[in-house]
Amino acid sequence: MANKQNLEENVNLENQSTNVTTAPKVARVAVEPQYGGPEMSYNQGQYQGQGNVAQQNWTAKANTTSIPNDQTAGQNYYNNVAQSVSDNQYFNVQGNQPSLVNSNELNKPKKAGFFRRFTDYLIVRWWLVLLLVIAIALSSLGFYAFQLSQNSTKETFSDVKAFIEAPTTASSGSPVRWKVRVVNQNNVSIQQVEVKLNFDRTFRYTKAINPDPADTSGNLYKLASLSAQAEGTNEAIIQFEGTLSGNIDEEAVMSGEVTYVPTPLAGRENSRIGVPIEAERTRITSPQIGVTMTPTQRDVQNGSEAEIAVVFENLSEKELKDLRVRMTYPDRGGFTYSSSELILDNTTDVKTVPDDGNNVWFISSLPRLRTQTLKVKGIVQGADGVKLNFW
Template identity: 25%
Template structure:
């Protein structure tokens, strides 16, 4: 019965717990634990009365079996808050991704990929003709292109159409504003130069800004390539193909215009090989010996240049002379800015048809030094080196130089023309020159007397020119010629002078007395003449009875070797026509064996020097000095004590 009542009370308790609208009374929270006494408190809180027939303190202990744990469920309001936060976070991430994609790939993106730059034009143009190119700029951005500048870079030699003398390297052209989706086309003209079939290219690029940005963008396109279809000028070369070593030859260059317009400031440049010695040209070179300038060459016009020179080399060697035509650069008027045409000519060398051996005073060097005031003998030995005869040989010697005296030129058998300073031999003056058969010989000679009075670097040069006729393999008679050069350099003639003095500053008696030392001052004078001298040195020796005092004067270096008893004065260098003076002191102690004699106080004086002009070693000597002073013999005779 008691169990039934307890069950009814529990049901009533549940009804009150889940009843709606009733105000809940505050209840005191109790701490649950395993103590049995705590159950009474719990029952009081929930208004549950224990069974009446069982005293509270004596209620039997009934074990309570633990049941399965009940699941704890979060309140419904908390689950909705979590879902709301997760939804907001996902929406934010999706919005961020969408905006990034829109900024990167959207139509408002500013990119060089949205600027299209193109260059078009003819693939072939004649040299010197006008080249027209079209440049297109397309703006595919969604914003305008502002402050755009087109940059064109040209190949070497490109000229302005408006100013033909102006060479173009690059140009910058400002462009108007280019609206979104707009295409801007512009045409440019230049004058292209170059060799025939030469490939060239023009580079185009653009610098620009966009509205609302201070950044500068850059876009470059593929280079526009074109070819020079024809050269504006043609070079025709006329020259001999086979020549003898030492033979003088003439090369003719014909410059022909192939341009419909006049060509201004055209340069022709020659590149000589080793062994080619330029002699002259017609017209004269514009710069150096290898650049000629044609101020204006009209359409289909022609200009001719003749170059004369001597080719030297061994048999069978080849020599090539290269020529180039081009326009002058605006930065350097003597430089080819662009090459329009090239040409070359080749020589094959053969042995000289007439070998010429020249000997000067027996020396066969190209440069020979001779002593001044001496007659010089020159011998020419000719020999035919061909397998056939040489006819009507003519030999000319052209003389020049500041030491040449017309009155002292004496040819043997030939004639000297003082007006042209040329010695000439031909068949009328020598029968041997009428015909020189294979291995035929002829000898010619002349003499010279070089002059040196008042001259600096005196010299004589001469060129031996030999010409004749031979029958070629096809039976035609052709002229052959050869040239050989020689130089005679006249040496300087230095002079050394020596003298002895006895002054008040020199102790000792004069004339000298046995057993008493007498001091002398020795004066040296070195003189140069026509040429500069270097390494000038004066030396002498002292007798055993003469002592070196060490007192000297004069520029340079003095020294005395007590073992060899050599006095040396190194003067150094001397200009032509100058003198060098120096002194040194010696002490003479006479002996009884020298009474009534004038003994030597120094030996011979020697001068040695290098001639800076001729490269030879020069020497000069003067005799020994005695105790005699100023030609007074009594002043130098040794007296008894």
């Protein structure tokens, strides 16, 4: 009976120790500040259940354990049991338990990204987006209409014709006349007309007939205006002379462009219109005139007078008219003109004065198979051994 009573007391002591151990652990779980809300009730029940199961397991263990008869040994046994109960913590919350999240963190909304916030901003202010789209559309439409009107306006006033009248053939070295016609076929007048010619490498400009060029090379002409097709003068003719020097049967090509401003568009930006001039070709033939140039003396003292004789010969079977002779003197002041004589071999007439400046002579007629001589005199200046070229 004493042993049975001691065993019951031992069991009661064991249960009391277990309750003491369990109670604060359950209570600790219930009052942890990091757990709250619905998660707190669930965890408390879970840990309370784990404590009850552990308590039952430990009671069963105590009931099946043999107790020593010796009172001192029994007391040590109970002390060991109590120590074991105290050390055996069956509320271990550090294992692979599910992580507990604060309810405030769960209820806190996530911060939206930039794109989401931007789209939300546009959705709320849909009227602003609509106005922006309308403004862009109207601007694009206006720009397109402006460009279209500019192009259509230029196309409306582009009815200007320009073409070159060139000889089919030209003898090498013989002066030949070219014509350029510009016709305004628009219903409005045009102004600031410019004619730009592209000369062939074999072409050499000699003189203007009408009008005078805007530069010395003879390839740019400027006209003030041309009237409309049904009013006044709507056509301009440009004439000039030149020579071709190249191989026999070689073709010389001449082209150009006419630019102008329609009067209704005067003062506007980018209002100038260009019209190309179709290219014309001239075939170079054998020369009809033979030219030889011979100095009277090959060597001339510095500061003395020298004479150059130029002989022209008509090699053709027909009379040549309206010839023009142009001398080119050495550059850098090596030759200073003093006098000249132009003599036709079948007459006694002598021309002693140049027709233009001091280097241009006009020959009205040169009969077939006849010659004409031009003598030019001048003072020579230069260092010893310098060669002076005439052409």
